[in-house]
Amino acid sequence: MKRSSRLGITYxxxxxxxxxxxxxxxxxxxxxxxxxxxxxxxxxxxxFSSAAYRQLVNPAFAKVLFRTLTVSVTATAxxxxxxxxxxxxxxxxxxxxxxxxxVIVPFWTNSLIRIYAWIAILSSRGFxxxxxxxxxxxxxxxxxxxxxxxxxxxxxxMYIPFAIxxxxxxxxxxxxxxxxxxxxxxxxxxxxxxxxLLPNIRSGIITSGVFTFIPIFGAYTVPLLVGGKDSYMIGxxxxxxxxxxxxxxxxxxxxxxxxxxxxxxxxWMLMAGAQEKRERAQSLRKAGTR
Numbered sequence: 001m002k003r004s005s006r007l008g009i010t011y012x013x014x015x016x017x018x019x020x021x022x023x024x025x026x027x028x029x030x031x032x033x034x035x036x037x038x039x040x041x042x043x044x045x046x047x048f049s050s051a052a053y054r055q056l057v058n059p060a061f062a063k064v065l066f067r068t069l070t071v072s073v074t075a076t077a078x079x080x081x082x083x084x085x086x087x088x089x090x091x092x093x094x095x096x097x098x099x100x101x102x103v104i105v106p107f108w109t110n111s112l113i114r115i116y117a118w119i120a121i122l123s124s125r126g127f128x129x130x131x132x133x134x135x136x137x138x139x140x141x142x143x144x145x146x147x148x149x150x151x152x153x154x155x156x157x158m159y160i161p162f163a164i165x166x167x168x169x170x171x172x173x174x175x176x177x178x179x180x181x182x183x184x185x186x187x188x189x190x191x192x193x194x195x196x197l198l199p200n201i202r203s204g205i206i207t208s209g210v211f212t213f214i215p216i217f218g219a220y221t222v223p224l225l226v227g228g229k230d231s232y233m234i235g236x237x238x239x240x241x242x243x244x245x246x247x248x249x250x251x252x253x254x255x256x257x258x259x260x261x262x263x264x265x266x267x268w269m270l271m272a273g274a275q276e277k278r279e280r281a282q283s284l285r286k287a288g289t290r
Contacts, residue, residue, distance in 0.1 A: 042246030087167030170204025
């Protein structure tokens with residue numbers, strides 16, 4: 001064996017072992033549990049059964065899945081709409097370190113504390129309602145919490161850093177002289193952004209969307225704490241099946257759905273990045289032949 005090959009195995013070995021122990025092995029256990037029979041008092045019986053997958057084909061689960069997709073897509077769209085101008089402003093600013101610090105600061109606080117802070121803000125006697133009363137905009141408290149609107153609001157707040165950081169990284173490497181050239185050629189500011197900037201940061205937009213959508217799709221604590229009965233999501237079903245009904249095969253089958261969605265998102269992100277590299281290489285070759 002060549003020395004370079006031995007070095008490659010030495011470098012990749014620890015990472016491969018780590019992935020095998022902490023990713024592939026749990027994934028294998030989930031797949032295995034999903035095709036076993038539910039135990040009488042929890043756990044599983046070592047008997048093949050497709051009951052868990054048959055249970056997924058029912059209107060109740062389809063309703064929760066549709067609600068989860070609706071909330072996830074809406075929250076992701078709002079997050080992206082807010083993150084894109086933030087990432088652009090950060091990339092053009094001379095105080096990038098300061099803004100990066102402000103984006104990362106929320107990660108220094110436990111997520112439960114941040115959720116309970118939003119409960120204090122949105123509750124019937126919370127900051128938002130009291131402020132509206134002080135301004136004489138309302139007389140009675142509004143129902144700002146324990147509904148889908150509250151869930152979407154808190155999800156956007158919780159995961160907007162995951163959208164801003166990839167967008168900032170991509171936009172920061174963009175050649176802004178292209179925007180100036182487009183303006184010199186007569187394009188409006190809106191046209192130059194939509195026809196020049198956005199196509200060139202497509203991979204960053206996809207990465208940002210994937211990094212936001214996947215954790216929102218499997219969210220559990222936010223719907224549990226600030227959502228009502230109409231905000232029950234797929235993550236809540238998994239936890240209930242494990243802790244309450246102790247139906248581990250069904251919980252594993254539902255978890256595989258989230259895993260498949262995550263895999264599709266990651267593959268899409270990788271394909272978009274590879275396609276963007278190919279397009280840049282082609283444009284460079286064309287520029288070199290002129």
